[in-house]
Amino acid sequence: MEKLLYTGKAKQMWQTDDPEVLRVVYMDQATALNGKEKDHFAGKGKAANAISTLVFQYLVRHGIQTHFIKKLSDKEELVKKCQMVPLEFVTRNVIAGHFASRYGLHEGDSLTEPVEETFYKSDQLDDPFINESATIALGIATHQELEQMWGVCREVNTLLTHLFAQAGMRLVDFKLEFGHLSDGKIILADEFSPDNCRLWDLKTNDHLDKDVYRRDLADLTTTYDEVLARLQQAIAEEN
Numbered sequence: 180m181e182k183l184l185y186t187g188k189a190k191q192m193w194q195t196d197d198p199e200v201l202r203v204v205y206m207d208q209a210t211a212l213n214g215k216e217k218d219h220f221a222g223k224g225k226a227a228n229a230i231s232t233l234v235f236q237y238l239v240r241h242g243i244q245t246h247f248i249k250k251l252s253d254k255e256e257l258v259k260k261c262q263m264v265p266l267e268f269v270t271r272n273v274i275a276g277h278f279a280s281r282y283g284l285h286e287g288d289s290l291t292e293p294v295e296e297t298f299y300k301s302d303q304l305d306d307p308f309i310n311e312s313a314t315i316a317l318g319i320a321t322h323q324e325l326e327q328m329w330g331v332c333r334e335v336n337t338l339l340t341h342l343f344a345q346a347g348m349r350l351v352d353f354k355l356e357f358g359h360l361s362d363g364k365i366i367l368a369d370e371f372s373p374d375n376c377r378l379w380d381l382k383t384n385d386h387l388d389k390d391v392y393r394r395d396l397a398d399l400t401t402t403y404d405e406v407l408a409r410l411q412q413a414i415a416e417e418n
Contacts, residue, residue, distance in 0.1 A: 188217075189227065189374055198260070199361060205231075205254045209374070211393045218392070225253040226403035227372040232256060233410050234339065234371040241338050243331060246358060246368040261358025261368045264320060267298040267306060268332050271352040272340065275377055276390075278352075287384060293336060295329060300356070324365060328357050331367055339371075343378060346413035348387055348406070351377035373403055 181202065185192040188210040193202040205224035210217045228250065235247035248257040271278055271294040278294065279286040299309040299319075314320050320328070332355055343350045353376035356369035369375070373388035380387060387406050391397040 189224075190370070195257070200248065201258050201260050202251065203256045203258055203370075205256075209389060209392050209399055211389075220392075220399045222400040223403060226400060226407050227370070227374055228254050228256060230372045230403065230407050230410060231370040233407070233414060234342075235367075237342060237414065238335060238338060238367070238371075241334075243334060243338070244364075244366045246366055258368070259360060259366070261360060261366065263300075263356060263358045263368060264324075264328070264365070265300040266309070266314065266319060266328075266356070267300050268328060268355045268357070269296045269298065269352060270294070270332050270336050270355075271296070272336070273349065273351040273377075273379075275351050293333075295332070297325075327365060328355075331355070331357070335367070342410070342413060342417075344381065345417065346406075346409035347381050348409060349379045349381050349384075351379055353377070373406055378406060 182194040183191060184194055184201070189206055189208055191204040191206065193204065195202050205228040207219055207221055207224045208217060209220055209223060232247070232250045235245050239245055239247065246258040246261055248259060250256045272290060274284045274288045274290060275286050278284070297309055297311070297314065298306045300306055311322070311325060314325060315322060335355065336350070336353075339353070340350045353371070355367060357365050358368040359365055376388060377390060378387040379385065386394070386396055387402055389399070391402045392399045
């Protein structure tokens with residue numbers, strides 16, 4: 180019998196008959212301020228699931244090992260069960276968001292090279308920044324594991340910067356999460372959608388991500404649907 184294991188900000192995780200497989204349900208919900216604000220958006224779960232499916236399939240075709248198994252329905256997918264590493268790996272290609280406000284910088288300026296930041300995943304603590312020595316000292320990950328995960332982040336950045344550019348979008352920044360399979364192997368997990376990345380139109384710099392909700396710029400579902408349509412076309416042309 181299926182059992183609800185976890186309800187997050189935008190997804191539910193369900194146990195399945197296979198102990199190594201989980202069912203993910205994308206919800207028609209968006210949050211801001213680390214979950215303190217929450218709103219319903221019809222169709223958002225369908226769009227986020229479709230985008231994440233396309234991105235993970237693209238990454239798998241290019242040699243990235245992920246938890247993704249298959250899309251089940253508009254809002255559902257099957258994934259490999261992972262013991263999640265409680266870290267968020269953030270890659271920044273362009274100055275934006277908290278990075279701009281933290282250092283008093285102009286949003287939109289390109290960085291000479293990607294900035295890599297790690298955050299300890301804890302809603303109660305507001306996901307504080309954590310450095311490598313603290314991560315190792317607290318037993319969260321080893322130096323070798325961190326190098327492995329950051330190596331995947333760099334590969335993903337190269338692959339998706341190209342993909343989104345082909346779709347007329349600039350990959351400003353993104354967050355990745357990883358998990359351990361039952362045999363200890365580390366793989367890319369969670370999702371990749373405008374919920375956990377910033378995308379700007381290449382020509383106009385219009386926001387095409389969750390910032391349209393955070394900043395009340397446009398309809399969230401309509402924006403996600405546009406990202407999906409652009410990705411579908413770019414991938415079709417590439418194939």
